[in-house]
Amino acid sequence: MNVLVIGGGGREHALCWKLRQSPKLDRLFCAPGNAGIARDAECVAVNPSDHDAVIAFCRANDVELVVVGPEQPLVEGLVDSLTAAGIRAFGPTAKAAQLEGSKGFTKDLCARHGIPTAAYRRFTEATAARDWALARPLPVVVKADGLAAGKGVVVAATHDEAIAHIDAIFADADAALVIEDFLAGEEASFFAIVDGADAVAFGSAGDHKRVGDGDTGPNTGGMGAFCPAPIVTPALEREVMERIVLPTARAMVADGMPFRGVLFAGLMIGADGPQLIEFNTRFGDPECEVLMARLGSDLLDLLLAACDGRLADVRPEWRAPCAATVVMAAEGYPGTPKKGTPIRGVEAAEAAGAIIFHAGTARDSSGGLVANGGRVLAVTAIGDSMTAAISGAYKGVDAIDWPGGFCRRDIGRRAIG
Numbered sequence: 001m002n003v004l005v006i007g008g009g010g011r012e013h014a015l016c017w018k019l020r021q022s023p024k025l026d027r028l029f030c031a032p033g034n035a036g037i038a039r040d041a042e043c044v045a046v047n048p049s050d051h052d053a054v055i056a057f058c059r060a061n062d063v064e065l066v067v068v069g070p071e072q073p074l075v076e077g078l079v080d081s082l083t084a085a086g087i088r089a090f091g092p093t094a095k096a097a098q099l100e101g102s103k104g105f106t107k108d109l110c111a112r113h114g115i116p117t118a119a120y121r122r123f124t125e126a127t128a129a130r131d132w133a134l135a136r137p138l139p140v141v142v143k144a145d146g147l148a149a150g151k152g153v154v155v156a157a158t159h160d161e162a163i164a165h166i167d168a169i170f171a172d173a174d175a176a177l178v179i180e181d182f183l184a185g186e187e188a189s190f191f192a193i194v195d196g197a198d199a200v201a202f203g204s205a206g207d208h209k210r211v212g213d214g215d216t217g218p219n220t221g222g223m224g225a226f227c228p229a230p231i232v233t234p235a236l237e238r239e240v241m242e243r244i245v246l247p248t249a250r251a252m253v254a255d256g257m258p259f260r261g262v263l264f265a266g267l268m269i270g271a272d273g274p275q276l277i278e279f280n281t282r283f284g285d286p287e288c289e290v291l292m293a294r295l296g297s298d299l300l301d302l303l304l305a306a307c308d309g310r311l312a313d314v315r316p317e318w319r320a321p322c323a324a325t326v327v328m329a330a331e332g333y334p335g336t337p338k339k340g341t342p343i344r345g346v347e348a349a350e351a352a353g354a355i356i357f358h359a360g361t362a363r364d365s366s367g368g369l370v371a372n373g374g375r376v377l378a379v380t381a382i383g384d385s386m387t388a389a390i391s392g393a394y395k396g397v398d399a400i401d402w403p404g405g406f407c408r409r410d411i412g413r414r415a416i417g
């Protein structure tokens, strides 16, 4: 079977690396891919926003499954277009991707179906939002609605901070926001593969959002991850499936927009059990890297089972108890990263037992590997314990010779207590 993966980051490299291992796979394409993905797949210059071009490519190359990595093409309806053209696609439709694209949509769905999440109100103008925020206990959480807003989430310790974020969001007249109560507890990321009303748990992870050691400095896309999150015990996994994932899947079916794809729940686990912070409708990056490194089952089988309504027949199996990944980023990230600096030692890191997933990499004119983005490599290892997985990943990092890059030195530490 020929498969096309959409995307070009560390997440898509991990997906391609894992799909490549399937005996059912014939040709694997990735659009656009990157220098590392080029070892596992044929990188092609098809623009994912041009749905006709993607469909034409699939027809010309007998692609029977398209796997969409990032959120943007999902929200743009790539899966809708492929499905209408009769091409199998793994990922939610644009309507179902609202679970990630609109925080207000998700909060209303939770409220209607009794899914545990923080108490909230939605606002479309500043005065009412300010009055509400001033009346809430601190800290109070202010979230811009919608993917494009890009102004994100502020956990405000003071009312002044909350008001400043409300005003910043409403600088755009069409903006909307959600104000919600602060949840105390421990965060974990939870993954499920969903097909309509069916869903299977697909592991848990912890991530590291801040750029600096000890969770300091600005937020990033993620500087590292570990899998599983120790707090997500088998009993907690059942509770999350029963109280959050399955009710969401059923609600989406009942509302006429069945969800198919990866449901990634950001959880806060506190005294009242797991509460939903947010959904993403795709694999996380770098969470996908640790999940794929650990997965024993054939990924192509799992994705096809989800697409073909056979999810009830499959259960993911894990080949190692733990995995960790350390992101190496280019100097300047998360601001403007320096591009073009040479990277050596990837083979030495692989010889040391690490799996190297590429994110922002390219080849220079003489074929040498160079940095070409913010997050550049995800250096990954599995292990019999979290300590072993973390030390395997750092062995890989230490074998890489890249003066233009940096990483955190404390990835996974909070998972070993």
Ligand code: AMP
Residues within 6 Å of the ligand: 118, 141, 143, 153, 155, 180, 181, 182, 183, 184, 187, 266, 268, 277, 278
């Ligand atoms: P989100 O983009 O909704 O995942 O929020 C980003 C981060 O803000 C989360 O990973 C949490 O660390 C924090 N956060 C969001 N909502 C809450 C909440 N209600 N209570 C506590 N922390 C929150």
Ligand code: GLY
Residues within 6 Å of the ligand: 207, 221, 222, 280, 283, 284, 285, 286, 287
């Ligand atoms: N690492 C967080 C995300 O992919 O959303």
